[in-house]
Amino acid sequence: MAHAVKELFPNTKLAIGPAIADGFYYDLDCDHSITQEDLPKIEKKMKEIIKSRRPFVRKELSKDDAVKLFRDLGESYKVELLNELESDLVSVYEEGDFTDLCRGPHLESTGNVKAFKLLSVAGAYWRGSEKNKMLQRIYGTAFLTKDELQVHLDFLEEVKKRDHRRLGKELDLFSLNDDVGPGLVLWHPRGAAIRRVIENFWLDEHHKAGYQILYTPHMAKLDLWKKTGHLDFYKENMYSPMEIEGLEYEIKPMNCPFHVAIFKSHLRSYRELPLRYAELGTVYRYERSGVLHGLLRVRGFTQDDAHIFCREDQIEDEVLRVLDFTLFVLKTFGFTAYDVYLSTRPDKYVGKEEGWEKATGALEKALIDKGLKYEIDPGEGVFYGPKIDIKVRDSLGRQWQCSTIQVDFNIPERLDINYRGTDSKDYRPIMIHRALMGSLERFFGVLIEHYAGAFPLWLSPVQISMLTIAERHTDYSKRIRDSLIKEGIRVDLDNDNEKISYKIRKATILKTPYMCIIGDKEMENKAITIRKRNGENVGEMTVEELTAFLKDEILNRR
Numbered sequence: 001m002a003h004a005v006k007e008l009f010p011n012t013k014l015a016i017g018p019a020i021a022d023g024f025y026y027d028l029d030c031d032h033s034i035t036q037e038d039l040p041k042i043e044k045k046m047k048e049i050i051k052s053r054r055p056f057v058r059k060e061l062s063k064d065d066a067v068k069l070f071r072d073l074g075e076s077y078k079v080e081l082l083n084e085l086e087s088d089l090v091s092v093y094e095e096g097d098f099t100d101l102c103r104g105p106h107l108e109s110t111g112n113v114k115a116f117k118l119l120s121v122a123g124a125y126w127r128g129s130e131k132n133k134m135l136q137r138i139y140g141t142a143f144l145t146k147d148e149l150q151v152h153l154d155f156l157e158e159v160k161k162r163d164h165r166r167l168g169k170e171l172d173l174f175s176l177n178d179d180v181g182p183g184l185v186l187w188h189p190r191g192a193a194i195r196r197v198i199e200n201f202w203l204d205e206h207h208k209a210g211y212q213i214l215y216t217p218h219m220a221k222l223d224l225w226k227k228t229g230h231l232d233f234y235k236e237n238m239y240s241p242m243e244i245e246g247l248e249y250e251i252k253p254m255n256c257p258f259h260v261a262i263f264k265s266h267l268r269s270y271r272e273l274p275l276r277y278a279e280l281g282t283v284y285r286y287e288r289s290g291v292l293h294g295l296l297r298v299r300g301f302t303q304d305d306a307h308i309f310c311r312e313d314q315i316e317d318e319v320l321r322v323l324d325f326t327l328f329v330l331k332t333f334g335f336t337a338y339d340v341y342l343s344t345r346p347d348k349y350v351g352k353e354e355g356w357e358k359a360t361g362a363l364e365k366a367l368i369d370k371g372l373k374y375e376i377d378p379g380e381g382v383f384y385g386p387k388i389d390i391k392v393r394d395s396l397g398r399q400w401q402c403s404t405i406q407v408d409f410n411i412p413e414r415l416d417i418n419y420r421g422t423d424s425k426d427y428r429p430i431m432i433h434r435a436l437m438g439s440l441e442r443f444f445g446v447l448i449e450h451y452a453g454a455f456p457l458w459l460s461p462v463q464i465s466m467l468t469i470a471e472r473h474t475d476y477s478k479r480i481r482d483s484l485i486k487e488g489i490r491v492d493l494d495n496d497n498e499k500i501s502y503k504i505r506k507a508t509i510l511k512t513p514y515m516c517i518i519g520d521k522e523m524e525n526k527a528i529t530i531r532k533r534n535g536e537n538v539g540e541m542t543v544e545e546l547t548a549f550l551k552d553e554i555l556n557r558r
């Protein structure tokens, strides 16, 4: 590809071009602004090079010779890379009149390339720094056979179709607005309806699981974040403090210190442990604008957070409960495949080695007890304690980090939290941070892509759409609508002056699970014909039957 680009645009300088998970890219400094329309031209040139079946020839030379070679070629980026290399011997590959710096290995000849496709063009700063020149990056992919390539291209097409940013707009679920600020999510009524269902479910299930629900402020005095250590180890993710009446305050990046403050609001006895505090807590973290991505990476988000205060000998039991709870929640939302990781002590850590061993052992034992397959991520624990991460797999098999369970030796120590034991002495509790969904924003993004926007009935913003054929059917439809609303069903009545086929199309585009058409026949028979969003006919029902039918599917979250 680099050779083809250089033939088409001879002034191009080559930066770096590595292989990545699903293909490759090359960063180029080219005075021609490469667009999507140029890709077929580049592909055509590549095919010519492939057809010529030229061998790739490896040459080894000293670094000095290589610097001279690439300087003569005008490849200043390669010279910069070479100058930073430690080894004195480097390899280059030649093919025809094209030379590139490369460690290798390579195919024997260009003729070995069988199936490839250039995918997209993007901007990329040299060495990823905004201070450097913006280069042009071309992404491509290659496979051994045309069939394998096609399977991958179909997958990419499906990924594009399910992109939550695109569906968020099409289904009017949420938006991000430059006037409001990047990474700050606006939940539109239809998205908010789904969030309310998720939140209600979350709150009810936490109550059943023995959690107490909290609400805490969005900011706190800067001093609090000094005490917790956030200012030492988390500063780059926090916003600048603001001054109120001569004191500095900070918008919260985490909920933990507030939950600790409530724990400390009075003397705690061993009888109260384990104490489980849960909050849908909105936090704000600084992320560089370049890494923000739809709902998946944002600056303000609501964690489904909880903190469990317990004794050391209660860790395993609590982790077991959290694991059960997590899997139940994930399953309810339609995720049945996941990967589990146990992260152990990193090089830099707080607390005693013995404590780490015990906590890691407890986490591992809980995983074994549950019969969960897991992988160990050595040294990937947080500095304050070991953790379990659960990554769900969506309907396309893609992995998403959602749930996390983390043991914390740091905050209990720093914020000096205690409970009174049976012997009337004070002891330090263990603190477990956990989130099941991670954040509502991110989880919503994953849900949209998982279902491709066709949510199950219980989550759908509108559960049934009533479509009138003519003006004279409006009053009758309104009566049915009102009776369904009273039953807690989310109904939309479309009595616009449009053709019925157009109304069906509108509801289908919005992926409304059920729709019913109201006309003369329906009014006469006092029965409604229900159809699914895929066009399938469900049958004729009375309003009472329809209510029972919908409620059954909603309550069972099918």
Ligand code: ZN
Binding pocket: 254, 255, 256, 307, 433, 434
């Ligand atoms: Zn926490």
